[in-house]
Amino acid sequence: MLNTALFMQQIREHPIVATISIAAGTILASEVIWKAVKFFHSQLSGKRPLRVHEVLSFNELGDICAAQHLRKSMPGSPELTKSPEPIVLQCRNMYCSLRNVGKIVEQIDRAVYSLDVAIYTFSSLILADAFKRALQRGVSVRIISDREMVFSSGSQINVLACLGVPVRMPITSKMMHNKYCVIDGVERVEEIRRLKQRKWIRPYCSVVVSGSVNWTRQGFGGNWENCILSEDKELARMFQADFTRMWKAFEKSENNLKQE
Numbered sequence: 001m002l003n004t005a006l007f008m009q010q011i012r013e014h015p016i017v018a019t020i021s022i023a024a025g026t027i028l029a030s031e032v033i034w035k036a037v038k039f040f041h042s043q044l045s046g047k048r049p050l051r052v053h054e055v056l057s058f059n060e061l062g063d064i065c066a067a068q069h070l071r072k073s074m075p076g077s078p079e080l081t082k083s084p085e086p087i088v089l090q091c092r093n094m095y096c097s098l099r100n101v102g103k104i105v106e107q108i109d110r111a112v113y114s115l116d117v118a119i120y121t122f123s124s125l126i127l128a129d130a131f132k133r134a135l136q137r138g139v140s141v142r143i144i145s146d147r148e149m150v151f152s153s154g155s156q157i158n159v160l161a162c163l164g165v166p167v168r169m170p171i172t173s174k175m176m177h178n179k180y181c182v183i184d185g186v187e188r189v190e191e192i193r194r195l196k197q198r199k200w201i202r203p204y205c206s207v208v209v210s211g212s213v214n215w216t217r218q219g220f221g222g223n224w225e226n227c228i229l230s231e232d233k234e235l236a237r238m239f240q241a242d243f244t245r246m247w248k249a250f251e252k253s254e255n256n257l258k259q260e
């Protein structure tokens, strides 16, 4: 109360200084508010400080560090005790198969709302585990795959289907030869928001995982393959639109994998 009276007295005695001080304070406050608005807007629109835009190459140099990783993952290894996960991601071999698969897993682990996958062959246990974690977080997972390859040895699509993941496979002699995954595509996130009648959505970021590589041991560790990870919004929008079109096209029950 005393401070307020003193403040008013100062204004009366020094009107110019007071006006300048109030103006400076107002500008400062506006700046703070504007930065706060920009921060929350960027969070809600899905921007993150770490931008993903990368090509992963799988080639003959992918396993030169495999023995080293195996040694470090042995029980009792000092590196394992410190932090098992980042060891592979920090591998200096830019073609390291384990590191590259880890980078795909990293993106799947960031999924907030949806994972839409169109894949020819999926037998990677590491990726399957990432999808299981996503299901536990409540992420919607949908898979479109090739009818023959769904039932191939080691296919993880059956495993995920048993966990409630809807799988569609076109009845055709042609191959479903896509290898991509759309993580939190805007169109799908909006659909989920409408279905769940939510007014607000949590921060998310659309990411596309796509390339020549099938999600198999051979693909990640034996062939010359590529995989692009990208946060490009237009790319994500187009891949999501492609998935949505196929999902509707294969809507008939005969295209659906029967869950037992």
Ligand SMILES: [Zn+2]
Residues within 6 Å of the ligand: 065, 066, 069, 088, 091, 092, 093, 096, 097, 098, 099
């Ligand atoms: Zn490595």
